[in-house]
Amino acid sequence: MVDDRRLAVLRAIVEDYVSTNEPVGSKALAERHNLGVSPATIRNDMAVLEEQGYIAQPHTSAGRVPTDKGYRLFVDRLSQVKPLSGAERRAIESFLAGAVDIDDVVTRTVRLLAQLTRQVAVVQYPTLTHSTVRHVELVPLSERRLMFVLITNTGRVEQRVVELPEVVDETRVAHLRATLNASLDGCGLTEVPDRVADLPSRLPTEDRPLAATILSVLLESLVERHDEKIVFAGAANLAGADLSVGLRDVLEALEEQVVLMRLLGETSDLSALTVRIGSENPYTGLQGTSIVVAGYGSGDKQLARLGVLGPTRMDYPVTMGAVRAVARYVSQILAAS
Amino acid sequence: MVDDRRLAVLRAIVEDYVSTNEPVGSKALAERHNLGVSPATIRNDMAVLEEQGYIAQPHTSAGRVPTDKGYRLFVDRLSQVKPLSGAERRAIESFLAGAVDIDDVVTRTVRLLAQLTRQVAVVQYPTLTHSTVRHVELVPLSERRLMFVLITNTGRVEQRVVELPEVVDETRVAHLRATLNASLDGCGLTEVPDRVADLPSRLPTEDRPLAATILSVLLESLVERHDEKIVFAGAANLAGADLSVGLRDVLEALEEQVVLMRLLGETSDLSALTVRIGSENPYTGLQGTSIVVAGYGSGDKQLARLGVLGPTRMDYPVTMGAVRAVARYVSQILAAS
DNA sequence: TCTGGCACTCTGTGTTCCCGAGTGCCAAGT
């Protein structure tokens, strides 16, 4: 009973603070929310909440502000993800449906999410780890050069130019192409190294150096692209917000692929929404910000993650709703293509 | 004589203001630069310069600050582009040399430029307008789907998935592929529509619907990509600077492809450095910022542009030097690949 | 045409003062 009310007070504090951006006092709370008790009682509850570390006061004679721990409790137990409105859902759907290729899907998604949440959106390209080879193509560019193109089932295309050790005619290229496709078609990218390991030995002796060159490029491109690409949008939305730390640090972090990677990657559970609040984030420079992350993917496999980053003082229910919805729609689009 | 000194005063004002970020007064000017005259004389010159609109004073009793017109004169007649140091040149070279494909070149370039100038760097992808077709590839994905891949001589790859009107076997695809390559190889992208116009009529009747479908996708992809991709980096560098207008507006402009396009595109001369200062820029929201743009390209053809954007109060000689140098190195890299 | 001198004008900063919101605590009421 008493405990319940105390939680209600915490919820009210979070909600008010998020919407007004001002420390909230006992009197205002008693007025705006009908908690059925007097300001004095609320003050007592607040003292306890502060004792327990859920709220804090900026100055002695100011109202209370939620701490990271307070937000955490709010997100875990006091709030419900808020679904999007019908209009918003339709807008998402039609906006994403127009995408022509994987690049386009990612670009549209990140912009959409930024606009929807009015925060910084972050989207990771579908990882190659769970993709399979759809086709390998060798395109002669000149006598001693060819372009190597790898197409995956997620629509991603990797290409490399290969300098050849010798002059090679079209017939030999065709043969190699056929052999490569035969051994790799449908094969998961992680298995590729195994599959091609013995390939040179299955070829005529004179083709082996050629095959070796191409394979080394192939393997290299797999390794290299393993560190995934991440894009963001909506940096302008940070301009107004008051991050406790400087805006500069946040922008710098956003441009560091590595930081972004870990930001999205270090979430434990892929199928649910992950929220990391303020100091829960290991990176200084991102103190004062929170992130909401969801996994997405085609079919039942989670391929990558997307999310938004904003000030700790954000509207979690709404943001979580938007992230979850966008993740679902993107998954849908990818599954269909 | 007098005129010369007045210009020297303007130059000194610009240099001091750029380095100190504070309105510069007659006394400080007389001390820091040996102009050989007294502060009083300088005051007279400053009065004239203000009359002519080259400088202004923020408040009645403050020093002077260059106006956009003043910067313009400085850039046009009072400054010399400052070449990079040897160390910087070597750093550029080695950093760019490691790029593996066109995407990589652009990404590295934009980061490099941002770091070098400590401002926001903007790089446009090589335009397709002057590229030629190196190869067209058709990759069957399933019975009624194939992937269409277009490779250009600049290393750019466009791909599209095509839904076919009928089930098509490999032989017919091969034939179509050969025909396409025969007519398009080496052809400039702008000529493609002409070249393929009569192509269906040269094919057997039963192949015509198939060819038409594929061609429509091809043409569409050409038109669509005509609005070029532009990337930027170094937004964090804006955080400290004081744009006269809000940081938010600038960030918003940077995320608008269209604005960026026109920003880079509306330069008259491709072979030289273009500088647009403050209000010379047509976009509100970018008042208070200047841009320095250079063209780059492989061989003698200018393919695209790159540049940096920063506060009007920037070090023009250094910035211009960096932009010019990077543009040259990128051109070199592209020509070699 | 340049220079030193001088009166004038501001901005920015520091000080002081005071209002009001908000708290913590206590004693009384349920």
Next chain:
DNA sequence: ACTTGGCACTCGGGAACACAGAGTGCCAGA
């Protein structure tokens, strides 16, 4: 055992004010 009204206390932030310092414009003399 909670809850409530009352009350004294604290502190941040805005308004009013004074003041020093930098810079200017102008003028008379070299």
